Amino acid sequence: MLVAFREVEIRVRVATKLSDTVIGVDLMRRAFAVPDGPLTDRTLPKAEQEATSNLLAGAIGLFKNPSSHRERVRTPEEAAGLILFANVLLQVVARLAESRLAE
DSSP, X not given: OHHHXXXXXXXXXXXHTXXXXXXXXXXXXXXXXXXXXXXXXXXXXXXXHHHHHHHHHHHIIIIIHHHHHSOOOOOHHHHHHHHHHHHHHHHHHHHHHHHHHHO
């Protein structure tokens, strides 16, 4: 799972071209800052922009960061669910990165 959420972080960094020193939750907050973050979907209402920022920052803060520092035993079902969730986040990042390139 660490690898899956680390990939989310990597893809956000690549899409935003933010420095390697900007990491974790801070990276997500900057990338999805309302209203002018590089990956913020300005077509969405402000509340949904904020929800996207909260979703990505929360996912990294809860599932990536702790597993970077300590081991947590998860059931196979929980692990599979988290990998699928990370995949959904990767799809969101890809869609937003593509839409930003089209502007």
